[in-house]
Every structure is written in structure tokens, then in C-alpha cells.
Amino acid sequence: MVEPTDARRAGYEPRRHRRGVALLPSILTVGNMFCGYACVLYAMRGNLPTAAPLIGIAMVLDMLDGRIARLTGTSSAFGVLAQRLRAGKLVCLVCDRDVTGTGMEVEFFGEKARMMGGAAALAVQTGAALMPVILWFEGDQWGAHVHEQIPVPAEGDAEQKTAAMMQEVARLFEEGIRAHPQHWHMLQRIFTADLDPERLRRAAQGQ
Numbered sequence: 001m002v003e004p005t006d007a008r009r010a011g012y013e014p015r016r017h018r019r020g021v022a023l024l025p026s027i028l029t030v031g032n033m034f035c036g037y038a039c040v041l042y043a044m045r046g047n048l049p050t051a052a053p054l055i056g057i058a059m060v061l062d063m064l065d066g067r068i069a070r071l072t073g074t075s076s077a078f079g080v081l082a083q084r085l086r087a088g089k090l091v092c093l094v095c096d097r098d099v100t101g102t103g104m105e106v107e108f109f110g111e112k113a114r115m116m117g118g119a120a121a122l123a124v125q126t127g128a129a130l131m132p133v134i135l136w137f138e139g140d141q142w143g144a145h146v147h148e149q150i151p152v153p154a155e156g157d158a159e160q161k162t163a164a165m166m167q168e169v170a171r172l173f174e175e176g177i178r179a180h181p182q183h184w185h186m187l188q189r190i191f192t193a194d195l196d197p198e199r200l201r202r203a204a205q206g207q
Contacts, residue, residue: 028065029077032058036094043185044137055099055187062100078118085128092133093119095166096173097190104163105192106170112192113170120165123150124158132169134176136183143180147172 035058042051065077081091095116097103104117123130129149136143150168153161177184189195 025065025068025077026080028061028068029080032061032065032077032099033093035061036099037092039187040094040135040185043187044135044183048185048187051185052187059099078122081118081122082126085122085126091119091122091128095119095169096184097186097188104166106163106167108170108191109174113190114192114195115166115170115190117162117166120150120162120169121158123165124152124161127152130165130169132172134172134180136176136180145176 035054039051039054039058042048042054062077081093085091093116095118098114098116100116103114104120105112106115107113108115120130122128131149132147134145134147150165153164156164
């Protein structure tokens with residue numbers, strides 16, 4: 001460990017940022033979540049011209065929050081969400097689609113598909129309960145089913161545990177979609193066979 005006085009002697013000054021800059025990654029993350037939720041809402045109501053741009057905006061915000069966090073030395077979106085979970089707060093994440101292009105591969109309706117694994121990874125790291133929620137419309141009202149907690153597997157490393165939990169999430173999503181197929185609107189390709197090979201290559205390399 002380097003003491004502050006030693007660091008100054010060595011010519012190093014810690015990076016300091018105004019509070020607004022430190023909050024910027026979190027603001028972008030909130031914007032990403034809002035756009036993703038709004039996209040699903042508009043799509044379920046059949047308003048696809050409004051839903052389509054929102055998913056694009058969500059993807060841009062998702063890429064920007066991590067990049068700005070690294071440039072400013074502030075917390076990543078994952079770190080912010082982990083802090084909130086450890087504080088006993090609730091975090092809701094859309095994970096039935098691969099928004100960033102770096103999702104996890106799961107079996108989905110008999111095919112390989114890619115879904116965001118952040119919710120499961122947060123559960124593995126923080127011990128928070130992972131409880132998938134299925135939503136649908138009942139007239140002008142919402143229907144919702146909150147599933148029981150998916151337990152963290154006892155065996156395997158963090159990545160293997162996350163993959164196993166996401167596979168269970170995918171299975172529960174299948175059940176929900178089979179029960180309400182007309183309410184699942186997917187505006188992007190999620191099945192591996194339909195994806196661009198270059199995108200798959202970048203995902204494999206963690207880019």
C-alpha cells in the first residue's frame with residue numbers, strides 16, 4: 001500500500017472528480033434501465049415505432065456508462081447495483097435479450113440464445129435473491145408472476161454458477177412466454193444462429 005505522502009513525493013496525485021462527474025455513470029445506467037423498460041412497455045402495447053428507437057438508445061447508454069466509469073475512475077454500473085443490493089434495496093433488470101452483445105449463452109426453446117447474465121452475476125456476488133418476474137397484459141391492467149428465488153449452486157466457480165442460474169431463468173421465461181405468447185415482443189435477434197459472426201467473436205473476447 002502507498003501512503004498519501006509517499007505518493008505525492010513520487011509525483012502521483014490521486015484523480016479527483018466533481019460529484020457530478022462521479023455520478024454520471026450511474027445516471028447513464030438509470031437512463032439505460034428506463035429506456036429498456038419503456039421499450040418493453042411500448043412494444044407490448046403494439047407501438048413499435050416508439051419502442052424501436054428506445055432499445056437503440058438503451059444500447060448506447062449501456063456502452064457509455066462502463067466506458068465513462070473507466071475514464072473517470074468511478075464505480076461501474078455493476079458495482080453501483082451491487083452496492084444497492086448489499087444495502088437491502090431492490091434492483092430490476094431486463095434480461096430476456098442480449099442488449100450489449102456480451103450476454104451469456106442459454107438453451108431457449110430448443111435453440112442456443114444469448115441473454116444478459118448481470119442479474120444472476122449480481123446474485124452470485126452479493127447473495128441477493130434472484131427472482132424472475134413474468135409480465136403480461138390483462139385488458140388495461142398488468143398481470144405479473146414473481147417466481148421463487150433461484151438458489152445459487154453449491155458447486156462451480158462464479159461464472160459456472162451464473163450460467164446455471166441464467167439457464168433456469170431462461171426455462172422460466174419459456175413457461176411464461178408459452179402461457180402468454182402474444183405479449184412477448186422481441187425487437188432484436190437473440191438466437192445464436194441468427195446473430196452476426198463478428199458480434200459473436202467480440203462477445204467471446206469480452207469486447
